[in-house]
Amino acid sequence: AQKVTQAQTEISVVEKEDVTLDCVYETRDTTYYLFWYKQPPSGELVFLIRRNSFDEQNEISGRYSWNFQKSTSSFNFTITASQVVDSAVYFCALSELGNQGGKLIFGQGTELSVKP
Amino acid sequence: GAVVSQHPSRVICKSGTSVKIECRSLDFQATTMFWYRQFPKKSLMLMATSNEGSKATYEQGVEKDKFLINHASLTLSTLTVTSAHPEDSSFYICSAKGGFTDTQYFGPGTRLTVL
Numbered sequence: 213a214q215k216v217t218q219a220q221t222e223i224s225v226v227e228k229e230d231v232t233l234d235c236v237y238e239t240r241d242t243t244y245y246l247f248w249y250k251q252p253p254s255g256e257l258v259f260l261i262r263r264n265s266f267d268e269q270n271e272i273s274g275r276y277s278w279n280f281q282k283s284t285s286s287f288n289f290t291i292t293a294s295q296v297v298d299s300a301v302y303f304c305a306l307s308e309l310g311n312q313g314g315k316l317i318f319g320q321g322t323e324l325s326v327k328p
Numbered sequence: 329g330a331v332v333s334q335h336p337s338r339v340i341c342k343s344g345t346s347v348k349i350e351c352r353s354l355d356f357q358a359t360t361m362f363w364y365r366q367f368p369k370k371s372l373m374l375m376a377t378s379n380e381g382s383k384a385t386y387e388q389g390v391e392k393d394k395f396l397i398n399h400a401s402l403t404l405s406t407l408t409v410t411s412a413h414p415e416d417s418s419f420y421i422c423s424a425k426g427g428f429t430d431t432q433y434f435g436p437g438t439r440l441t442v443l
Contacts (some may be wrong), residue, residue: 245430247431249434254436255419255421255436255437255439256434256435256436256437257372257421257423257434258434259330259431259432259433259434262430262431303371303372307430314360314425314430314432315362315374315377316362316372316374316423316432318371318372319371320370320371321370321371323369
């Protein structure tokens, strides 16, 4: 069965600290997508990244970076030099290609609080 | 690009009434739309998947007669909560996916309060 686990329910850091949000997934499929979404207090989910299961290259986008390791079924997300605006709930999600139009299986979410 | 809107953003209604929520893809054609429900401090729970022009596929445990979904065009899907009760109070979020991508783009959500 497919499953996404975000073991960290809440994380609190002080501005400018680096923080890593963990994501571990389970799937029997060999082809799948992994996603990260950000949900600020306003409620809207903002798409951050999509990673194909065949592409294990790490990705960096400004202060954000993602580490995809198939060997440990993990897709961790790091924010460097965190800012107060990074405060939000972050969701990791899995989608199996060809699975009913690609429905997403979400993790429980990690609430990140960045204090000034 | 890939903007999804939802209307209304908030709605308060009396128990027993029906409420319709609209989800629109503004700058792309959404071949598939999804409806989610989210409780406070919880993750998103998929309610149903709808493809344009066909009946929605509901997740196990979701009452299809209570949550009516229509996806009549490539840019619009509606969720109607029929005979709403206080336990239906929740945050409802839609997402849309076009044929050009495997990424779901989410609307801003609708907060439903049933008195």
